[in-house]
Amino acid sequence: MKYRLIILLSACLPVVLSPSAAFAMHISEGILPFSWALFWFVASAPFLALGLRTLARRSEADLSSKPLVGMVAAMVFVISCMPIPVPMAGTCSHPCGTGLAAILLGPTLGVVVAAVALLIQALFLSHGGISTWGANLFSMGVMGSFAGYAVFRGLRLAGLGVVAAAFAAGLVADWATYAGTAMIMAAGIRGTAPFWPLAGKIILAFVPTQLPLGIVEGAITAGMVSLLKKKRPDLLARTALSGIREEER
16 A cells, blocks of 8 residues: 555656646635635634544554545645636636545545645645635535535435446536635625626636536546446445445445
């Protein structure tokens, strides 16, 4: 397990070290007023605390939990390091990876994974920002993870195949992240303007890039789950599939 983690982290180095233009990925530094930035830190904190508690509890029962979370965090970091600028929205579109993280680890650990990826990107790649870390964590980690997990688990309980459910989870997690981003930005920058018209405009600005990206992320998630189903079905059985009858897997 540790060798796989080393390989994945090594794959991240070219992304980190290669010179490139610093696009303002996620919600850019300085866009949100201080009061709103602080609000999203506070809103995200309970979910992050719950995720860290879950990680500690699982690590006591299974020593492989932390390396697994590290591998998924590296994967999410790489997946979400592919920005497509959206000038009208003041930010970028990109795949998220939190749908897959939620399937493999559960939504609370999906928040932890997103927190690590977002913090590294803000500190070393100028993607997002420290002041907007809480807001980005809420949209990508909280909304993305819980939406993807809810869709995956609900569809599996309804009898849909694991690969098809994974596709839907990746798609919904991606779109939920950007719906959340649009609403967070609209709430922070609207001033005295009406909230919903501004949020609608920001969502429309994302549509040309995020509509196809969501479909692509759904396909990536389904492909990864299909591969793991064949090679490592035990990973799928740990969280999102727990409690579902064996014959449904």
